[in-house]
Amino acid sequence: MRQRFEHTLRTVLCAAAVLLCCCRGGTPVRLSGEEAYAPRHAEGYSIYATDGASTVIEIRNPWQGAENFTTQLFVSRGGELPPEGFEGATVEAPVRRAVCFSSTHVAFLDALDATDAVQGVSGAEYISNEKIRERHAAGTVRDVGYDTNVNYELVASMRPDIVFIYGVGGENTAVTDKFRELHIPFVYIGEYMETTPLGKAEWLVPFGELTDRREEAEALFAGIEARYDSLKMRAAAFAGRPSVMLNAPYRDVWFVPGDRSYMVRLIEDAGGSYIFAGEESSVSRPISGETAYLAARQADVWLNPNQATDIGELTAQNPKFTDIRCVERRRVYNCTRRQTPGGGSDFWESGALHADRVLRDIILCLHPEAAAADEEGMYYYERLE
Numbered sequence: 001m002r003q004r005f006e007h008t009l010r011t012v013l014c015a016a017a018v019l020l021c022c023c024r025g026g027t028p029v030r031l032s033g034e035e036a037y038a039p040r041h042a043e044g045y046s047i048y049a050t051d052g053a054s055t056v057i058e059i060r061n062p063w064q065g066a067e068n069f070t071t072q073l074f075v076s077r078g079g080e081l082p083p084e085g086f087e088g089a090t091v092e093a094p095v096r097r098a099v100c101f102s103s104t105h106v107a108f109l110d111a112l113d114a115t116d117a118v119q120g121v122s123g124a125e126y127i128s129n130e131k132i133r134e135r136h137a138a139g140t141v142r143d144v145g146y147d148t149n150v151n152y153e154l155v156a157s158m159r160p161d162i163v164f165i166y167g168v169g170g171e172n173t174a175v176t177d178k179f180r181e182l183h184i185p186f187v188y189i190g191e192y193m194e195t196t197p198l199g200k201a202e203w204l205v206p207f208g209e210l211t212d213r214r215e216e217a218e219a220l221f222a223g224i225e226a227r228y229d230s231l232k233m234r235a236a237a238f239a240g241r242p243s244v245m246l247n248a249p250y251r252d253v254w255f256v257p258g259d260r261s262y263m264v265r266l267i268e269d270a271g272g273s274y275i276f277a278g279e280e281s282s283v284s285r286p287i288s289g290e291t292a293y294l295a296a297r298q299a300d301v302w303l304n305p306n307q308a309t310d311i312g313e314l315t316a317q318n319p320k321f322t323d324i325r326c327v328e329r330r331r332v333y334n335c336t337r338r339q340t341p342g343g344g345s346d347f348w349e350s351g352a353l354h355a356d357r358v359l360r361d362i363i364l365c366l367h368p369e370a371a372a373a374d375e376e377g378m379y380y381y382e383r384l385e
Contacts (some may be wrong), residue, residue, distance in 0.1 A: 028081045029054050037214065040225075042202040044190040053077040056088075057206050062190025063167030064283060073187045075209055084269055093159045094212035099144060103127050103349040105164040105189055108141040111220055111353055113144070117211065119158045122146040125342025128349045133340075150175060156182050162210065164189050195260045195282045197355035198225055204353055227356035228269075234370075235271035235363050242300035242366050245292075245326070246270045248308065248317065254292035255284040263304070270362035275299050287319070296324050301366055302332040303381075307343075309336050311384050314340040330383060333365040337382040347380040 029052040036049040048056045057073045061270050072088035082090055099120035106129050109115050115131045124143040135141040137329055142158070145151045155163065162184040164181060165172065179186045190202035201224050230375045243369025244267050246256055258281030262297045265276045275295050279285060296302065302324070308314040311332065315321045326332055338346035351358050361381040 028086075029259065029269055030083055031056065037205055037218070039199075039202050039205070040196055041196055041198040042191075042205075042247055043199060045203070045206055047214075050080070050083070052080045054080040054082075054093075056083075056086075056178045056211060057187070057209060059188050059190060062193060063171070064169055064190040064193065066167070066170075069171075069347065071188060073185075077212075089187065091162045091185050091187075091210065093210060096212045097158060097160045099155055099158065099160045099163040101146070101163065101165045102189065103344060104191060104352040105130070105207075106132055107350040107353050108204050109211070110350075111204060112211055112213045114207070114211045114213065119160060120144040120155060121314065122150075126340060126344030128338060128340055128344055128346035148174065152178050152182065155179075155184060160184060162187060166190070166192065168365060182349055191352055195262060196265050197262060197358060198228055200262065200352045201225075201355040224354065224356050231356060231359045231363060232269045235359075235367070238271045238367050238369065239273055241273045243275045243298060244301045244366065245275045245296045245299040245302055246303055248305040248314070249289045249292065250306065252289050253286045254289055254371075255286055256292070257284045258282055266362050267303075267356075267366075268360060270359055270366050271300070272362070272366045286311070293318075293320055293324075296321075296326075298329060299324070299326050302326045303334070303362070303365060305332060305334055305384075307336070308332075308334060309382075310383060314384065331365075332384040333378075333381045334384060335361075335380045337378065337380055351380055 029050040032049040034049045035046055036055050037047040039045065044060050044062060046058045048058065050056065054077050055075045056377045057070050057075060061069050074082040074086055074088055074090040076090055077093050096117055097119050098117045100118055101122040103126055106118060106121065106127060107114065109118060110129055110131065115129065118141055120142045121127055121132060122144055123146055127133055132141055135232045136143065142154060144155050163184055165175065165186050165353040166189055176186065189202045189203065194200045202221055203370060204221050205214060205217045205300050246263060247254065256276040258279040259277055260280060260282040267274050277296065305314055312326060314332065321327055335345060335347035357379050364374055364378050365381055
């Protein structure tokens with residue numbers, strides 16, 4: 001049954017593709033050699049202009065360990081065809097039907113008021129966006145599965161213009177090979193590889209390009225950037241730089257990020273000092289629980305202790321945590337304020353875009369003088385009691 005479905009689907013899709021090309025009767029455009037948008041912070045993409053209305057989005061190294069990996073997506077407008085010899089996928093703009101394999105993709109589309117385009121998600125229980133949760137409950141947004149359990153028949157039946165995917169330790173060939181076989185366009189989104197908060201946020205622009213809302217995306221990002229820089233300058237004026245520890249042990253191993261990571265940059269920009277500094281890297285490294293404990297005793301603030309939501313839960317993991325200074329003083333904060341019943345976190349969803357909002361939270365965690373004068377309170381973070 002499944003083989004017959006896939007054979008029929010491939011036949012229909014191939015015929016449709018041939019018919020579409022014949023109806024267009026267009027000629028291939030050429031790359032102009034200029035960037036239609038040059039990112040100021042993001043390192044993982046560029047958007048190139050053509051001699052027509054179409055553009056090419058280039059994605060670079062979208063997963064950890066990738067070296068010199070590049071892929072391109074032709075964003076067609078007005079029936080224009082890709083340049084001769086172009087080997088990437090083609091998508092018509094504006095995208096009207098999309099499948100998102102990460103909740104951050106939903107956040108970017110939501111910022112552009114384009115969640116109506118979302119037809120499918122991967123892991124609906126982890127999505128924080130209320131519009132998508134309501135539509136999933138109503139059956140108009142479907143959960144397509146994840147990892148080795150992707151429902152390819154369901155994805156194909158949605159006839160998506162594009163599928164937004166991500167890679168972790170390499171190309172997810174089990175998924176991408178199947179999408180190629182079914183002629184389903186996809187694009188890697190590598191915002192999680194960016195080492196700066198504004199670099200992550202700037203991935204809003206490719207979503208704007210695909211939805212024909214690039215000018216709006218650029219304006220939204222410029223606002224985030226301006227507010228972030230203003231908050232950073234404000235934090236630099238505080239007298240002290242409290243020392244900060246991150247994370248908590250997992251199976252007796254404590255993973256701490258390197259100095260070039262997203263969270264460490266946030267700590268520095270919020271006027272803090274990272275207690276595990278000294279490793280010039282963007283990836284996390286394991287250290288022993290004892291090593292981490294000795295360092296943690298000197299920390300002023302503790303951020304992101306895994307899934308702990310109160311001090312009792314934290315000290316139950318290890319009674320020795322009771323003697324840590326920041327625990328005694330209740331200077332422990334976690335990004336658990338906005339969670340879904342299924343365990344999803346809006347910090348990792350909309351927080352990828354709203355770098356200014358995240359920085360403001362970290363400033364309030366690190367500087368009591370800022371918190372005392374604040375009336376709104378934290379958005380993603382909460383203090384553990």
